Amino acid sequence: MEKVDNYGLSYQETKTDKEKSKTYHIDKFQKPKARTMLKIENLHAKVEDNDILKGLNIEVKAGEVHAIMGPNGAGKSTFASVVAGNENYEVTEGSITLEGEDLTELDPDERAHKGVFLSFQYPVEIPGVSVTNFIKTAINAKRKAQGLEDMPAAEMLKKIKEKSALLEIKRDFLSRSLNEGFSGGEKKRNEIFQMAMLEPKLAILDETDSGLDIDALRIVANGVNKLKSDDNAVVVITHYQRLLDYIVPDYVHVLADGKIVKSGGKELALELEEKGYDWIVK
Amino acid sequence: MSLQDKLAAAFQENSTNAAVQNHKKEAFNAFAQQGFPTTKDEEWKYTSLRNVLKNEYGIAPAKTADVSAKSIQPYLVSGVDSYKLIFVDGVFQETLSDESDEFSVQLLSKAIEDSKNNEIFKQQYNSLAKGVSSLSDLNTAFAQEGVLIQVAKSKVVSKPIEILYLASGESSALLLQPRNLILIAENAQAKFIERHQSLTDIATFNNVVTEVFVGKNAIFDLYKIQNDKENASLVDATLVAQEKDTVASVFTFSFGGKLTRNNLSFFQNGTGCESNLNGVTILEGDQLVDNHTLVAHKSPDCTSNETYKGIYGGKATGVFNGKVIVDQIAQRINAYQQNDSVLLSDTATINSKPQLEIFADDVKCSHGCTIGQLDKSALFYMQQRGIPPKEAQALLMFAFCADAVEDIKIPALKQKINTMVADKLGVSMDFDEIE
Structure with a gap:
């Protein structure tokens, strides 16, 4: 008999005396129904005594790219920090869920283990820890949290090789201290390299385009596009439409005064580029 | 009595x-x-x-x-x-x-x-x-x-x-x-x-x-x-x-x-001497470690390198006194001294004192001293990548000490010191693999 599995794929089930078996019919493959990855409802957050997010709602499904744009001080970076769990921000109301699981009470590292990745606007310099060692430590910390053994060295090496090639990162770069003395472009490429290594379910790119020349922008965008799949989601925070020529969003949102005030398709970004925000934000 | x-x-x-x-x-x-x-x-x-x-x-x-x-x-x-x-x-x-x-x-x-x-x-x-x-x-x-x-x-x-x-x-x-x-x-x-x-x-x-x-x-x-x-x-x-x-x-x-x-x-x-002084101090409770060093440059064309790192928690006290004397005859020497400390608590103390007495005129003497706390933004960055806070802190501390440890010439001893550092920092990390 024909059945439909959790992912919306139909298959033929045959029963014998001993076991059940599933037979998928290749010609009957359908695009699975997208799951909700990130869902934020009525999010309020403050830093010290300043309310920054004032009832933010957004839903991002697997396979989607969302862009968040908005004027300075709208709360874009706060949004990124709050989702990642930065303790400098206090969530006063609302919820953040990833694949239906509530994140609000989790520490930043626990959120990372669930698949949250934040590409920092200003990546932090960590002297004395090389790029390679840092990413190894991060990957194995995640595996440990999942009850897995450390990744075998050979596998790690292969992965590092593959992902650094994707971002056109040279070998000697990997042995340098993390972000120390890196140019703006190197820092951002390194962020996306880490994203590629960690394979997050939800990647938030906080102004990853700032300080990038067009060549570096292409490399970074290409990296992100290669990592995109039906199984993850990307939220791009940016000031400028240019990045969205390379990482094409399914939805564009305007964040102003702590709320999403307008949403639309990718054409909204072009309109914003042309007209600015004044026509939306009064 | x-x-x-x-x-x-x-x-x-x-x-x-x-x-x-x-x-x-x-x-x-x-x-x-x-x-x-x-x-x-x-x-x-x-x-x-x-x-x-x-x-x-x-x-x-x-x-x-x-x-x-x-x-x-x-x-x-x-x-x-x-x-x-x-x-x-x-x-x-x-x-x-x-x-x-x-x-x-x-x-x-x-x-x-x-x-x-x-x-x-x-x-x-x-x-x-x-x-x-x-x-x-x-x-x-x-x-x-x-x-x-x-x-x-x-x-x-x-x-x-x-x-x-x-x-x-x-x-x-x-x-x-x-x-x-x-x-x-x-x-x-x-x-x-x-x-x-x-x-x-x-x-x-x-x-x-x-x-x-x-x-x-x-x-x-x-x-x-x-x-x-x-x-x-x-x-x-x-x-x-x-x-x-x-x-x-x-x-x-x-x-x-x-x-x-x-x-x-x-x-x-x-002439032509090289003196190397490296130190790592990690303390807690009310322990005290006092490193008093003296490098007497009594001959020309010599070097000295001094790197001391300290991490102090609890009510621990650190003292560093780095004396360098350069005699008039000791021309063209290069004396380097660095003392870096991290205070993990409000009650920990470090007293750091470079003491240079230079009587020669063609010499290079440098000394530096830093006292700091853990970088919170670095900790958040590391946590965001999935590294738990304790391990993140240990990794930062280990990196902080690395300068003074990396010159150990006996590999098994280096491993032992790394293990002791991990132990002091309360983690079971294999820093050796991190290198």
Whole structure:
């Protein structure tokens, strides 16, 4: 008999005396129904005594790219920090869920283990820890949290090789201290390299385009596009439409005064580029 | 009876060697006059011996406990194939120690009686330590045991020489005063690992003097591991005289003990000398570590490199005093000094003092001192990548110390130090893999 599995794929089930078996019919493959990855409802957050997010709602499904744009001080970076769990921000109301699981009470590292990745606007310099060692430590910390053994060295090496090639990162770069003395472009490429290594379910790119020349922008965008799949989601925070020529969003949102005030398709970004925000934000 | 009175009563002029007898007498008189240093002495301003001296120390250990090879195992550097020299309560343990034909070892008590060594005791013995402080004089007056190690010309000792001084006091507090003399002859090379360790929780006070003479073109390395029990205190004076074209390095790893004072002095007596001083201190509770270093640039075209890192939690106190004296004759020298500290709590203290006295005009002397706290934004960044806070903190701290650890030339020792650092930081991380 024909059945439909959790992912919306139909298959033929045959029963014998001993076991059940599933037979998928290749010609009957359908695009699975997208799951909700990130869902934020009525999010309020403050830093010290300043309310920054004032009832933010957004839903991002697997396979989607969302862009968040908005004027300075709208709360874009706060949004990124709050989702990642930065303790400098206090969530006063609302919820953040990833694949239906509530994140609000989790520490930043626990959120990372669930698949949250934040590409920092200003990546932090960590002297004395090389790029390679840092990413190894991060990957194995995640595996440990999942009850897995450390990744075998050979596998790690292969992965590092593959992902650094994707971002056109040279070998000697990997042995340098993390972000120390890196140019703006190197820092951002390194962020996306880490994203590629960690394979997050939800990647938030906080102004990853700032300080990038067009060549570096292409490399970074290409990296992100290669990592995109039906199984993850990307939220791009940016000031400028240019990045969205390379990482094409399914939805564009305007964040102003702590709320999403307008949403639309990718054409909204072009309109914003042309007209600015004044026509939306009064 | 105060400890000083007790010592005065116990002093005996009993050496069979006239030169040594002379030193003892002079040293005792000097000590009797000055007494123990107090915080009124500029050199001891931040380090008070008061609590250490309160204990009722036995001056000569009554009876030495039997110590098995197994019980000392944790205090040896595992994985290092070394020549072991083991002392318990100042008494040499022949059965636990190794012999070698690569160098000569004599117990100090035997060496003094050996007429072959007459020149050494006339010329070198106590020539560096004399009058340096009342405590080194105290050692000279009372030292009973220790080693005279000689490495012959052009000999390269293939394995590190590991010297372990154990205290086994079970009922009464112990004052131990080992005295070492190390002679590395021309063009020879040797590495040493040194540790003072209590086996019980009884108070111990180690007052140690080690004089080292490094001959022309020779290389000398000394690694000090200080991770003693919380009732154990150590005052150490290590004095290194370098001839032409020598390289001498002393690493000091201080993770334990109640009070530790390291007086480390280098005398560059020939041209082309290199002196390296590295230190890592990680403390908590109310521990104190005081690193007093002296580099005496007495010859031209020499270098000195000094890197001390400290991490202080709880109510711990750190002291760093880096003295560099550049004589007028010592032109074109390069002296580098860096002391970096991280304070993990509001109640931890570091007193850091560079002290440069430069009398030559064509020299390069640099010194730096930083005191900071953990970088919160770095911790968040690391946590965002999935590294738990404790591990993130440890990784930052490990990276902070890396400069002072990376030059360790014995791989298994480096591993051991990394493990000790991880242990102190409360994580089970394999930093070795991180390298």
